[in-house]
Amino acid sequence: MKRLDDMSIRQDRLGAVDWSRLGRELDASGAAMIPGLLSADECQSLVALYTDDSHFRSRVVMARHGFGRGEYKYFSYPLPGLIQELRTRFYPHLAPIANRWSEAMGIETRYPADHADYLDRCHAAGQQRPTPLLLQYAAGDYNCLHQDLYGEHVFPLQMAILLSRPGVDFSGGEFVLTEQRPRMQTRPVVVPLQQGDAVIFAVHHRPVRGAKGIYRVTMRHGVSEVRAGHRHTAGIIFHDAT
Numbered sequence: 001m002k003r004l005d006d007m008s009i010r011q012d013r014l015g016a017v018d019w020s021r022l023g024r025e026l027d028a029s030g031a032a033m034i035p036g037l038l039s040a041d042e043c044q045s046l047v048a049l050y051t052d053d054s055h056f057r058s059r060v061v062m063a064r065h066g067f068g069r070g071e072y073k074y075f076s077y078p079l080p081g082l083i084q085e086l087r088t089r090f091y092p093h094l095a096p097i098a099n100r101w102s103e104a105m106g107i108e109t110r111y112p113a114d115h116a117d118y119l120d121r122c123h124a125a126g127q128q129r130p131t132p133l134l135l136q137y138a139a140g141d142y143n144c145l146h147q148d149l150y151g152e153h154v155f156p157l158q159m160a161i162l163l164s165r166p167g168v169d170f171s172g173g174e175f176v177l178t179e180q181r182p183r184m185q186t187r188p189v190v191v192p193l194q195q196g197d198a199v200i201f202a203v204h205h206r207p208v209r210g211a212k213g214i215y216r217v218t219m220r221h222g223v224s225e226v227r228a229g230h231r232h233t234a235g236i237i238f239h240d241a242t
């Protein structure tokens with residue numbers, strides 16, 4: 001297993017991401033998958049970090065807060081190399097989509113091209129604590145539908161990466177999104193992730209073009225019950241927390 005700080009995502013894997021497809025899928029449904037973003041080795045290295053508390057600022061037991069069942073840990077700064085790299089290298093591709101969404105929804109916020117500049121804005125507003133996290137679920141665990149909001153500043157897209165193998169390490173535990181449309185019933189979406197696959201999705205709102213113009217839908221995400229085994233994920237949120 002490689003040491004995480006020596007790791008850097010292979011250029012070809014980021015180079016292989018079809019950013020225009022990603023943008024089209026996000027515009028159409030509020031979520032887009034990136035198959036095979038991380039190797040099995042990289043996934044295992046991230047899972048192995050979970051038990052080493054020197055990497056984390058806090059641990060949350062979900063049942064204590066009514067969030068579901070299972071637990072997660074927020075990384076501390078400096079982030080492990082791979083997580084830092086994913087966060088800074090994805091952001092510039094997502095900021096134009098975020099800006100397009102702001103404009104479509106009539107929101108004034110615009111996002112700078114570089115993640116460091118966006119973090120400066122969060123930090124100046126008192127959102128200084130890192131939000132990337134690792135989640136761990138055992139049989140019977142689940143994650144209630146939620147939105148990862150941590151203050152006034154919200155970057156409207158986030159990423160989750162499945163680190164475990166469905167059908168081998170765990171069963172059940174599907175990544176779920178819901179979309180609540182004005183005056184309509186809520187639409188569910190299941191994202192069929194394999195180990196190393198990432199999903200980019202809307203944090204809380206996204207614009208949808210309807211017959212009478214653009215309207216705003218509310219998104220939530222969660223995880224259905226894990227039926228057997230253990231499931232790990234990495235979450236990358238682009239705003240920091242108060």
Ligand SMILES: O=C(O)CCC(=O)C(=O)O
Nearest residue numbers: 135160175223233234235
């Ligand atoms: O475990 C998952 O797939 C969901 C993780 C999550 O809620 C997040 O990354 O924000």
Ligand SMILES: [Fe+2]
Nearest residue numbers: 146148221235
């Ligand atoms: Fe989440």
